[in-house]
Amino acid sequence: MMEVAVFGAGRIGKIHAGNVVRQPGVKLRYVIDVDAAAAQALAAQHGAQVATAEAALADKAVGAVVIGSSTDTHADLIQRSAAAGKAIFCEKPVDLSVERARTCAEAVERAGVTCMIGFQRRFDPTFAALKERLAAGEIGDPEMLVVTSRDPGAPPVEYLKRSGGIFRDMLIHDFDIFRWILDDDAATVYATGSVLTDPAVGTVGDVDCTAVTIRTRRGRLAQINTTRRAAYGYDQRFEVLGSKGMLQAGNHRPTEVTAATGTHVSQDLPEHFFLERYRAAYAIELAHFFDAIAHGKPVRTTIGDGVKALELADAATTSWREKRIVEL
Amino acid sequence: MMEVAVFGAGRIGKIHAGNVVRQPGVKLRYVIDVDAAAAQALAAQHGAQVATAEAALADKAVGAVVIGSSTDTHADLIQRSAAAGKAIFCEKPVDLSVERARTCAEAVERAGVTCMIGFQRRFDPTFAALKERLAAGEIGDPEMLVVTSRDPGAPPVEYLKRSGGIFRDMLIHDFDIFRWILDDDAATVYATGSVLTDPAVGTVGDVDCTAVTIRTRRGRLAQINTTRRAAYGYDQRFEVLGSKGMLQAGNHRPTEVTAATGTHVSQDLPEHFFLERYRAAYAIELAHFFDAIAHGKPVRTTIGDGVKALELADAATTSWREKRIVEL
């Protein structure tokens, strides 16, 4: 039985804790959070204990940690967990600083521990099936990628201030999708953005809509469009054009009801937001993590992937700020 | 903490056991099956014990039973469980004999226990949403119902022999959908059927394709078409025409991938069979059962519903065999 410590008892911590307890051979032992009440509630729900980070990391029975606390704690917890010899699952991003993320990656490598970054989209049933079919050659060689990634609404401006900006906070997932799907490296990045949904976003030096173009070393082309506010909900689509066809990943709907009335034929809006849309993905990624540990297999989304996505986010941020094409 | 005994450790018993252990405040205590190895394996998986029916029903700590054993055991177990004062969840059908089913219903009523029949389709997210929107008046008064209900392949002939025939074995779900959606009583039933997929089906006095028409007391019209073998998989659709529009329940797909190649644009086949298609429904119906018990609320699918669906199955069987319109 592997014992696990979960850092973070907020929205995502709860998801991960719920998935930890569903793994066979895995036991949720500790919950750690600066908010003592939240930690207590989550621990009680799953028969776990509240602990400090020190205590949890010092407990030899703890084989793995799941880090779902705030972004500014990730790097530190990764390094301490690696030093303590724990297998690590950490939410994206590794850190807002690429340099710090690289340092973490080195620490992980030195420690020789498993470290998986939570790019849960790669585990989404639709996205994973698309990737598998692409890899099987169903549409030949990939040539172009179009990613549509839109949130239903912006987080509070207070959050945005500390978010690292839209490219690091939101598009980091899309940059990872780009790398995973095209399996190619970026040669140049061009990014532009606007404040179109809420002027407050501009007051903290950020944008709420972006258009990014990545050209790969092999000449493949990728375009990403994002917004913080799609009135119809969480829009998570991408399509790959290949030499023999196209694969598209569409949105998921809560139900398959179609209504025809006097004015139109309609279907449900997409799943509301990431907790709904990626519910299955969150479960599958944690199962993958524990399965990899149990069988000594590599994880699908490494800390190296986390660093690479950050590098793209940095390049995009520079391109937007300096109004120029950035070479990588 | 309510303790529960699960009868049946086969395919459906495993599903129910898995859902029992996910209910808060509920503990799976006993597994009962004539196949000792199957019972042992399922009990071990969930930390429960193997028991005899007698022992399980005699245990005062057991508050509820979940009956997922073979059809010919349902009536007896319902009656004994009712006599023992247990809350009962039983898979459809109550029994192949309407008379016996009525006797069971009376026993349940006398005992004053909760008895829910597993018409899981009513708990499917798509079907339940449709029903809710219909009840809210979105398409006015319902006028016509078209049900398409097709299995991906026929069970073994050995099974068919003891199944009570396609109308009792397969259409019983569709008859329940009819009653639930139109909220009206059948005035006449016309049923016809054919052996089109496998001559062996005919050798046991059954058919593999049916076409049923029900006319309700208020003059509404329902048509049901079924087959034991749809080459493209499990097809579970229905549509309701109302005075102000139409609501359609479509199939669920495993993924939302669309592929465009040199010959066509394609999507996934429907979810393979009932275990996949109704995975969510099975979980929701058990949660509903335990929630109803906990709060003293009525269950949505009563043993009375089980009797009514059987009456329609009997009428359809008679209509098919005697080639006549049957009045109810």
Place this chain on the structure above:
Amino acid sequence: MMEVAVFGAGRIGKIHAGNVVRQPGVKLRYVIDVDAAAAQALAAQHGAQVATAEAALADKAVGAVVIGSSTDTHADLIQRSAAAGKAIFCEKPVDLSVERARTCAEAVERAGVTCMIGFQRRFDPTFAALKERLAAGEIGDPEMLVVTSRDPGAPPVEYLKRSGGIFRDMLIHDFDIFRWILDDDAATVYATGSVLTDPAVGTVGDVDCTAVTIRTRRGRLAQINTTRRAAYGYDQRFEVLGSKGMLQAGNHRPTEVTAATGTHVSQDLPEHFFLERYRAAYAIELAHFFDAIAHGKPVRTTIGDGVKALELADAATTSWREKRIVEL
């Protein structure tokens, strides 16, 4: 250059006249209608002349007639046209009386002229493609057919009085689709119906919703559901289940715009009614008619098909009225 006389300057006559003038090698010579002003207007639009039936049929230069006048004139005009040696295109139905229709068919045969009945649905691009793929074996042997055929609104009660009833007036198209798609003969017909949309329909001895089941000699099953009033428009779908899969014919939409707003994702309603939905079919059927004449080839929808569809309409009417299964 073949000269043509068009009977009927109403809604359907105008459609046919417009298609006649688009045929290469064909000239619209005469328009005949009891409404002199309508005849004059249509003739003027296409550079044709108004004439009486006598004059038009007596003109040796007229090689073909297109009959789009009211139903009660069809049989008489077919017989006179056949006697005059003209090739005949006539709107459905041949007549409301099967006997009269058979007499017409005999007259046509004796005269040895081409006579095509306007079952335009067989020429609809979607329906024709489905039939072609079915015939090519894409889904193996057909086993079941489900036809959904719904009008957007009922015609005036005055029209219904003289219409022959819903089975002859509206379902005649569906009976033809049944024969064409399954390529099999009806063994039994069961029909029921209700007055659900407008009580006035009942006052003239008709119904506005029907449910029909046809069992073929080879045991195939067909179900047809119709209504005079679908709030969302003209609904013209059918699906064929075969031993290797299913083919579905869906509705056509005016545009391919999809809108996603705060409440739902929506698309256009189906094409409004038959003039829009079958615009292409009307053009293609007339081209087929003149092509068949020009090359001495048989037409796809013969007067024999018209008689057969009427026989089914009669059987359905009897089944509904007498509440019994009718054998053919």
Place this chain on the structure above:
Amino acid sequence: MMEVAVFGAGRIGKIHAGNVVRQPGVKLRYVIDVDAAAAQALAAQHGAQVATAEAALADKAVGAVVIGSSTDTHADLIQRSAAAGKAIFCEKPVDLSVERARTCAEAVERAGVTCMIGFQRRFDPTFAALKERLAAGEIGDPEMLVVTSRDPGAPPVEYLKRSGGIFRDMLIHDFDIFRWILDDDAATVYATGSVLTDPAVGTVGDVDCTAVTIRTRRGRLAQINTTRRAAYGYDQRFEVLGSKGMLQAGNHRPTEVTAATGTHVSQDLPEHFFLERYRAAYAIELAHFFDAIAHGKPVRTTIGDGVKALELADAATTSWREKRIVEL
């Protein structure tokens, strides 16, 4: 009766000639083409005469010209037709040189004649309906536009050599769509491209895949992705994100047949290429042209629009060649 001269008896000339003869009050008088046989065949088909450009333009009875000859003849014919006082319909582009196009526009203005450029996509039923709904405020203010514009296959390299490059030859339509839909001016253009489908394209200094981003003066963002070769056919989609929702224009299919087999559920590929996809649009744009002339109304796609689209094509070409963001 307005008499018309059609320049060009090739693929597009035939389409336009066929639409000219369908206009009420319009007569096709002359066909002009350097290929005498082609001119003769087209003229004969429609009862017109072959003529030289001089003769046709000198004929006072000719009120309008339709220019569908090769691109290098457009500017000259526009100028001569304007000088002769004819109303002008000319295929895009006005010319490959923006300066020359501007000169033409000035000549048209001086002459005071109607001059419409064939941006037929604005007349496509789907695109036009989307624009109308956008203008009606259905999704609030437009914020982002994503255009997918893919040909089924590249033209011969010989054609590409004289085409002006992919941005002028193919994307000119997309630039016009951008201007029309967002109703805003470009502030910056970034374009990149690759040779991915056929190395021969590179040998003539062109690319076959492009990714373009336009930022408008109001900060709106548009992304265009194109390829010369989509294995699944002609892909013509765009979507507009607005403050209150999204409108998407999807592909048109030849039929609405859906097939479900043992492997997938499939629908038709999109309409094969522009002649099929925009058949209705070509007819509607010519009707619009003659209607505008008849009623002295402005045309929807002016020579000014032609110049503006060319300016964007030039900017994109520069951006791609010089690897820099171009300001307008």
